[in-house]
Amino acid sequence: MNDAPLYNSLEAVVQDDLFPVIDLALREGRHIASDEPAEFAFVREAQVFLEPLYRRYGCELVQVNDGYFYLRPSGDRLGRRHLSSAEMLVGQALALLYLDPATVQSGGAALRGQVVELLDNLVGKEKLVQALNRRRSGKRSERVAHEIVRREIDQALRSLARLGFVEVLEGERLRLRPPVLRFAEPVRGLGDPAAGLQRLIERRDAVIVEMEEGGDERDEDDAG
Amino acid sequence: MEDVHRTIGSLHRGGAKLQLDTTDLCFLVALRAQAERATVASFEDGVLVDVFEQVCDVTEPGAPNKRKRATHAIERLREQRLLARVDGAGLVRAGDYSITRLGAAIVDFFAGEEKLTRESLSLLTNILLSQLAEVRAAARQCDSAELWRSRVIEPLRITVADLVGGIERRQRGMDAQQEEIQAKIGDLLRHDWFGAIDACERLLDETATTLQELNQVLMRDTGLMLALLQEIEQAAATVDARDAEAAAHAVAEQVERVGAWGGERQRAWSEYYQYVQRYLRTVVRLDPQRALSQRLRDQLAGWMDRPFALCVAAVAPIRLLRELEARVERPPVERPRRPLDEALAVEAPDVAPEALEARVRALLADGVESLSALVRVLLPELPGHERFKAVGRIAELVAQDVRVPREIEREWVPVPAGIEIEDWALVPRGGA
Numbered sequence: 001m002n003d004a005p006l007y008n009s010l011e012a013v014v015q016d017d018l019f020p021v022i023d024l025a026l027r028e029g030r031h032i033a034s035d036e037p038a039e040f041a042f043v044r045e046a047q048v049f050l051e052p053l054y055r056r057y058g059c060e061l062v063q064v065n066d067g068y069f070y071l072r073p074s075g076d077r078l079g080r081r082h083l084s085s086a087e088m089l090v091g092q093a094l095a096l097l098y099l100d101p102a103t104v105q106s107g108g109a110a111l112r113g114q115v116v117e118l119l120d121n122l123v124g125k126e127k128l129v130q131a132l133n134r135r136r137s138g139k140r141s142e143r144v145a146h147e148i149v150r151r152e153i154d155q156a157l158r159s160l161a162r163l164g165f166v167e168v169l170e171g172e173r174l175r176l177r178p179p180v181l182r183f184a185e186p187v188r189g190l191g192d193p194a195a196g197l198q199r200l201i202e203r204r205d206a207v208i209v210e211m212e213e214g215g216d217e218r219d220e221d222d223a224g
Numbered sequence: 225m226e227d228v229h230r231t232i233g234s235l236h237r238g239g240a241k242l243q244l245d246t247t248d249l250c251f252l253v254a255l256r257a258q259a260e261r262a263t264v265a266s267f268e269d270g271v272l273v274d275v276f277e278q279v280c281d282v283t284e285p286g287a288p289n290k291r292k293r294a295t296h297a298i299e300r301l302r303e304q305r306l307l308a309r310v311d312g313a314g315l316v317r318a319g320d321y322s323i324t325r326l327g328a329a330i331v332d333f334f335a336g337e338e339k340l341t342r343e344s345l346s347l348l349t350n351i352l353l354s355q356l357a358e359v360r361a362a363a364r365q366c367d368s369a370e371l372w373r374s375r376v377i378e379p380l381r382i383t384v385a386d387l388v389g390g391i392e393r394r395q396r397g398m399d400a401q402q403e404e405i406q407a408k409i410g411d412l413l414r415h416d417w418f419g420a421i422d423a424c425e426r427l428l429d430e431t432a433t434t435l436q437e438l439n440q441v442l443m444r445d446t447g448l449m450l451a452l453l454q455e456i457e458q459a460a461a462t463v464d465a466r467d468a469e470a471a472a473h474a475v476a477e478q479v480e481r482v483g484a485w486g487g488e489r490q491r492a493w494s495e496y497y498q499y500v501q502r503y504l505r506t507v508v509r510l511d512p513q514r515a516l517s518q519r520l521r522d523q524l525a526g527w528m529d530r531p532f533a534l535c536v537a538a539v540a541p542i543r544l545l546r547e548l549e550a551r552v553e554r555p556p557v558e559r560p561r562r563p564l565d566e567a568l569a570v571e572a573p574d575v576a577p578e579a580l581e582a583r584v585r586a587l588l589a590d591g592v593e594s595l596s597a598l599v600r601v602l603l604p605e606l607p608g609h610e611r612f613k614a615v616g617r618i619a620e621l622v623a624q625d626v627r628v629p630r631e632i633e634r635e636w637v638p639v640p641a642g643i644e645i646e647d648w649a650l651v652p653r654g655g656a
Contacts, residue, residue, distance in 0.1 A: 026537065027537055027539040028537065028538065028539060029536030029537045029538050034502065035498075035499070035502075059537065065506065065510070066506040067502060067506060070536070070537075071537040072535070072537070073535075073537050078537055078539055079537070079538045079539050079540055080535050080536065080537055080538055081535070081536060081538040082533035082534065082535050082536075083533045083534050083535075083536065084533070085531065085533075087533075088527065088531070088532075088533050088534070089524070089527065091534070092520065092523065092524040092527065093524065095520055096517065096520055096521060096524065098507075099507060099516060099517045099520065100517070101410045101411075101413035101414045101417075102410055102414070104406075104409055104410050104413055104499075104500060104503055105406050105407050105409065105410030106406075107406070107495070107496050107499055108499050108503075119524075122521060122524050122525045123524065123525065123527070123528065127528050130528075131528055163536055178502065178506065181506070181507075182534060183520075183534065184516055184519075184520045184523075185534075186523060186532070187516065187519035187520050187522075187523050188516065190513075190515060193519065193522075193523060197532055200532075200534075201532075204535060205534065205535060206532050206533060206534050206535060207532065207533055207535060208530075208531070208532050209531045209532060209533045210531075211528065211531055
């Protein structure tokens, strides 16, 4: 077995055909997981050269034990954003489905309907409408409100798919991917969840957001 | 299968359906077992009723009127062609019944007797190879259509195709078995989270090993089978034995399908294997008390009260600058102004329209018969730049003064000044 490293310089990494694709994907917030063997192997092999490269942009190339990489901007050189309410709610529901042994039976596949059902049960229909319907004022009929919720969930799923948390398959089906466990990061271990969240905030992996009545959420940092 | 659309249409027209409750299904299984124990091909009415009562004692212990229920069950199974009456005596006396091919297939599925193992697969492929070798030898010697039919075509269509069909049937059984294993892994984790790891890994490994062994046998033996079939096909093609060639080709396609199954299932299982291993490693082993699900559930339920959001990198897409363009000042729309004190000029009246109208009327009064005749007379009298406009004006005047009969298609005719017009026949108003 040959244990020689695949790349011996940053130049060799950059020369690889996969570099531009993965570099752009990482900068756009995509998570590269072990269920994409070629891409994951590239980042793992090139990790020793990519880490200092991204550090110069004020970013950290993070490898998580669950089997994925992502880029965490800690300075201002590279843009960053926080996920929307819809993305956060849907992401946490997906993580719950990922943990469910019933999903193991289907090889990691779930249905959109399961996401909606889970959110309805855990967050409550009324709160869900309130959370996902924040930009729209005035009273809506139940049917319209549900249509808005469904649309927001679909949009969040598409966005989470671009970030590598889930793969949207044909019809109603979704394939849950390992990075979805990032949504469970604050409650990992048996410690205080608030302390877990605080740790994430300190390493700039998460922010506290403030839900405003009739408006979108904004960073507490920005609130001033 | 013959034309699938025709088959579906015929099933739809006939209202074909299958409805089996648990007792009926158990009844069929018990009958099949009885047939095998007693080595009989058919059952008398009384035996059927006895078997049904025994099944009923297990599935519905307190049910009344078991004999009556047995009669109805037999009737239901007959209607659905799962049991067939084989004595042909109608209602005259108690009948003899046998399980049909459909009934036997259902029992086989549930009884799971046709499992695909390395041994059963090797046995089947060895028989197949020896059969194909015999057919190949026959194909080299056949010198008449009758011999081709009896020694090549029929063995290929019946014996060989049935053997390959047997492998396919067992492959379907293996597919169902894999689904069961997936369900079992889910159940094991649900009931004994951390303690299920070893059992899950064992199930995964066993299935992976079985699939690998099966694929090895299939890869080795299907290659040999295809080589034999190709030789048979070539021998048939040499003497232009089309039916034999087609029969060999059909079996080769069936064999290719059987061979492809192994690779596909092994690949699919490998993906599932990796997924479950990852799950066991990153979810189950890291959370032995299965607390994460509940903690995440609580986090989601309370998220609205203490919302937080994950951060991701978000580099804006590269902005492409447009070409520099000097700003063009567009002048406002204006009307040329005329001096208010300008003296008025005297201009001669334009009498041309009236003159044309008078000429048209005069010619119509003379009884001109067509528009083209009228135009041919008038155009040369007008200045060149007026002619095109004048044609339209003439047509308008004509339409006012005479009747233009409707025609299905009017002819286009040339007139002076290089113009073509649609010709009208002209009838004076009040004329025929």
